[in-house]
Amino acid sequence: MPQQIEFRCQIVKRQQPNASFVILTFASPEIASLAMPGQFVNISADKFLRRPIGIMSVDREQGLFSVGIRIQGEGTLNLSVLQPGHYVSLLGPLGHGFKLDNYDRVITVGGGTGVFPLFFVQQYCQEHGIEGIAVCGYRSAAESILTEEFTKTACAVSFASDAGDMTIAGHAGHALAGVIADLIEKKADLSRTLIAACGPKIMMRTAAEQAAAAGISCQVSLEERMACGVGVCLVCVCKTKGSDGEIENSRCCADGPVFDAEAVVW
């Protein structure tokens, strides 16, 4: 039986927490029921190509899902002005998300728009009895986003900003170091702990290196310029190590966007 891929979804809510970000909530029982943390939708944005956007949260009962969008180009600007009631064509849910089920504790490490899909991870952890720790990095307190939601949803949070006006000065990688140090000091069992990172490449690499040093599993969500989102056009490739150690091209959209950090060629 063919699987429906394109949906025309109504926007039911639009929030704009600050000048840089908009959160849109769509009605789609199908996507809300199927989506897993780390997956994305490819949204028609009144431009030729769709815009791939990570899913921020789902309300499976109400059949709703939300995405967070940073306004940074024409496509995202077009999306940011859409109002409730408007219908949008989107493809989804797409890609492979975070694999969370073998872990007792998940530390999300997010920077910039990367915090949106990681909120979905925290939501999932809360619902599935996994201890969630949220580490978020922002440019400044004024540009911070979802801090209240992370505080409510995760078991513990740690916020950093480049401007130095939040708890920790620096990026999420710096905040992660403190979280890992605390866990080691408490002699926590890290064998079933996962670091789930999404954000700027340098931040994810720092997270992956810290994870490796501490013997913690790590998955990262990669991003490349994308077109189809379903794996046919081969434009969004990233270099990964295959099982035999050979360098190969993986498709961010269909093989990822989430990869084991150990497989990523930084």
Place this chain on the structure above:
Amino acid sequence: MVNLGVSIGELKLKNPVIAASGTFGFGREMEKYYDLSNIGGISSKGLTIKPRLGNDVPRVAECDAGMLNSVGLQNPGIEYFIEHELPHMLSYGCVVIANIAGHQFEEYADMAKLLDKTDVDAIELNLSCPNVSSGCMAFGSDASMIRAVTESVKTVTNKPVWVKLTPNVTSVSEMALAAQDGGADAVSLINTLLGMVIDIETRRPVLKNNAGGYSGPGVKPVAVRMVNEVFNSVDIPVIGMGGIMNAADALEFMIAGACAVQVGTANLVIPTACNDIVISMEEWAQNHEVEEISSLTGCLRRW
């Protein structure tokens, strides 16, 4: 009742809609979304003798009415294709075309020899990929090379051979005639138009490869004109493509002279595009009392 069936020489297709090379993989991703036996055919991702990793990213740059790509023929190689992808493709229930691209003259015939032993329905010679540094487009913009490559392939296989033409030439009909002289069973056109998109802030091309192939609705008028010109120049069937997004676009190409069409970039925006076009084409034909879709080929009423 509308008959959507078309013939490309001896080869019969249940309808004129073929998924274009490089926009459909080997069908595995798309078969999740609709029954691939609904469409006329699939042209495989461009294949080379050896596996290729392709170009560095970014490989895509959006532009007005379309996009540039510089994938650079990333593919698993002809032998892997024949062993692991072709048998599955042949199970879809539509016509399967192997699209091949050589770096050296001899590679086309070498690949065609391997394909001759398979059940693939046709071979499409990619003489026009703009994204690899050597070969390929160099062959496609030289009429004597087109003729020679086509002849070399026809010598080693009885499969129908289609020659895919580049628009990046002064006279596309000269290239089409060269393909015909070389024994081509059909020509398909157009491949992408060579283009560049520049980021004015960084003053760098968006594509890491600097230039890439422009496709999408923006190229359609260029493609329709070329299809019509070639249709008027050659005696072999013409397969039209370039920016087809819907059934009306496809019909335009048929009226211009195409006996079948290929749908490419539309698949990247609407995964079900080929299927949607077949359905809408049938509706259009019904509403216009067109009994044989093939009767539209070349029915253009020029001024």
